[in-house]
Amino acid sequence: MRDSVTRQTLADQVFARVVEAIVVGEIEAGSPISENEIALRFGVSRGPAREAIFRLEAKGLATRVAHFGARVVDLTLDDLRSLFELREAMEGMACRLAAERITDAELVVLEESLRGHAVRPEVASGQSYYQPGGDQDFHFGIARASHNQRLFRALSDELYDVMRLYRFRSSLTPGRAIEARNEHRAIVEALRSRDPARAEEAMRAHIRSSWRNTQTTFRTQTSTSEPRI
């Protein structure tokens, strides 16, 4: 017994490290990635490297064309809008279901993550590549509390890392942190009173609010990055 978890395959490891490299910006958005390049970089053959790139595509972190190659996605403002719309739908539903099904223990964890004291079993056990901060912990916890496995996996497999890809480069506009905290409080309050409709609407409002903030950040970014020397 070498670990509590089955030994990872090379493809698993390569995939995890490439995702991290992309999200952190080590491999920059829009850059082409060849199987050989990945294989050499991590000292494996083309097989696992190829598999990792396929998974990148499934995760929405890269696009592929047959017989041609893959490149890291480069999100436009329109892409971000699409992502936030999808997120609003999915997290809204997750929050509604959580209001119906959340356990007292899960509720406690959520309330703790509001104070930045989150316990993160998924990350600790290596089930996820996702390393949440306070906000991300919070959303993760609600997704789990929905007790809907498909929904949870859809969110963590396909949305959270891509959001992270962008969020890593973005910053909060002034006052957004406090605003977000208040919205989180409203969500937890709805969950505590087990009010599905209110919980869903609170989450959707939160994500729309986050989208408005992101739009601003994006405009600022693109307008300030051009005149840089």
Added chain:
Amino acid sequence: MRDSVTRQTLADQVFARVVEAIVVGEIEAGSPISENEIALRFGVSRGPAREAIFRLEAKGLATRVAHFGARVVDLTLDDLRSLFELREAMEGMACRLAAERITDAELVVLEESLRGHAVRPEVASGQSYYQPGGDQDFHFGIARASHNQRLFRALSDELYDVMRLYRFRSSLTPGRAIEARNEHRAIVEALRSRDPARAEEAMRAHIRSSWRNTQTTFRTQTSTSEPRI
């Protein structure tokens, strides 16, 4: 120029055929599928077969365990509930967005599909493995009319085939067809008047209604299939 579309890879072809075989029931739910078996069946090497199985997993049609193998999913009633909840969220949002963005031409196509006269560009051009009937055409059209690429792909890549897997085995309860048609009419009416909130709610109501019907079918199926001789 051999086709209007880039020549498919072997993995593409194998994947498409396996999906079809699973959905149709030729490969039955819950049965294990080995890479060798697929490779032999379609006369290719293990490479493309392996890739096809990976994609099955991404699509939610199979589950895999490292070093062990894959098996076709066998949906429980709980899995179906999860799927319908996810679908309610995503299609609800798709319908809301469609109400804001649908073109007159797209609206015409939808109205035609209500009469069973649908034009299906995606299927005709081979971009999808999905062969919709009237109902499925309808939902497909709304997903497309959302003009949200991520949402559209999430629905067609991850949800529709799995739903099809189940739907293929299910039947309509008496009166459900008429009920569904009325719900479709309500949705189109909301779209025509460009009313996002009403459109979303109409779609969500439709899917909840479909879920209630499915539950009944499921119970009937499982209770009648046991005493079969």
Added chain:
DNA sequence: ATGTCGTAAACTGTAGACAGTATGCGATTT
């Protein structure tokens, strides 16, 4: 000088062989 054609290079797609791992059956022991 410009456009077109052909060739070469780089990459992906596929095949086949080898290595490693999990499972199940059978032999052995208690």
Added chain:
DNA sequence: AAATCGCATACTGTCTACAGTTTACGACAT
């Protein structure tokens, strides 16, 4: 007889080599 250990088997994971495709560069003709 039951339980446990070990071996054989079947499968997945990985590597290497080859084939096919696409792009890009350069030579040639106009």
